[in-house]
Amino acid sequence: xxxxxxxxxxxxxxxxxxxxxxxxxxxxxxxxxxxxxxxxxxxxxxxxxxxxxxxxxxxxxxxxxxxxxxxxxxxxxxxxxxxxxxxxxxxxxxxxxxxxxxxxxxxxxxxxxxxxxxxxxxxxxxxxxxxxxxxxxxxxxxxxxxxxxxxxxxxxxxxxxxxxxxxxxxxxxxxxxxxxxxxxxxxxxxxxxxxxxxxxxxxxxxxxxxxxx
Ligand code: SAH
Numbered sequence: 001x002x003x004x005x006x007x008x009x010x011x012x013x014x015x016x017x018x019x020x021x022x023x024x025x026x027x028x029x030x031x032x033x034x035x036x037x038x039x040x041x042x043x044x045x046x047x048x049x050x051x052x053x054x055x056x057x058x059x060x061x062x063x064x065x066x067x068x069x070x071x072x073x074x075x076x077x078x079x080x081x082x083x084x085x086x087x088x089x090x091x092x093x094x095x096x097x098x099x100x101x102x103x104x105x106x107x108x109x110x111x112x113x114x115x116x117x118x119x120x121x122x123x124x125x126x127x128x129x130x131x132x133x134x135x136x137x138x139x140x141x142x143x144x145x146x147x148x149x150x151x152x153x154x155x156x157x158x159x160x161x162x163x164x165x166x167x168x169x170x171x172x173x174x175x176x177x178x179x180x181x182x183x184x185x186x187x188x189x190x191x192x193x194x195x196x197x198x199x200x201x202x203x204x205x206x207x208x209x210x211x212x213x
Contacts, residue, residue: 010050031100063091087137088153092118108137155205
């Protein structure tokens with residue numbers, strides 16, 4: 001499997017779809033125009049890489065829908081100086097998009113098989129997260145905190161307190177909150193002890209699992 005002009009054309013089409021669905025961030029759209037999603041798909045589903053859908057990957061998880069990746073990335077509002085923490089590496093696709101926005105990306109995955117796959121894939125494709133960790137992202141990454149941006153790519157019944165604690169003042173946390181369906185939620189830390197909370201639309205994610213390996 002390689003990158004070809006066919007893939008570039010399919011990506012241009014995908015970007016038009018994302019714009020039509022309301023994504024406006026030029027930074028996000030331009031990175032997504034470049035990231036080859038076909039490398040992050042399960043091999044049996046590669047032909048669907050540039051459809052705007054979520055698809056199964058190993059360990060009963062999913063590669064997020066491109067619209068969802070774009071939506072979360074737009075809300076996260078990453079600049080190149082930001083230190084970014086991602087919970088739920090999954091296929092690594094969202095990680096690759098984040099790396100197009102800032103070189104300082106830390107990412108955590110709790111499924112070993114996915115962790116190993118993405119380790120290999122990042123190396124192959126030349127993506128270099130600052131840290132790529134196998135573990136429970138529910139606890140965040142206290143050693144590297146605070147973070148300017150935190151993104152959770154699995155649905156949580158409520159926001160994990162450690163993640164709020166590890167947010168820099170002025171920092172943003174984007175997380176889908178809910179059980180069966182999730183409300184996309186953004187927290188902005190306004191002081192040591194206060195947060196603004198905004199809610200944006202319904203999504204469906206695989207669950208954020210706590211304390212299980
Ligand atoms: N951004 C990814 C989304 C994958 S689905 C992509 O587009 O491919 C969400 C991922 O979160 C899954 O891989 C799941 O294993 C992982 N996950 C769930 N609970 C977690 C936890 N507590 N810590 C780290 N990762 C977790």
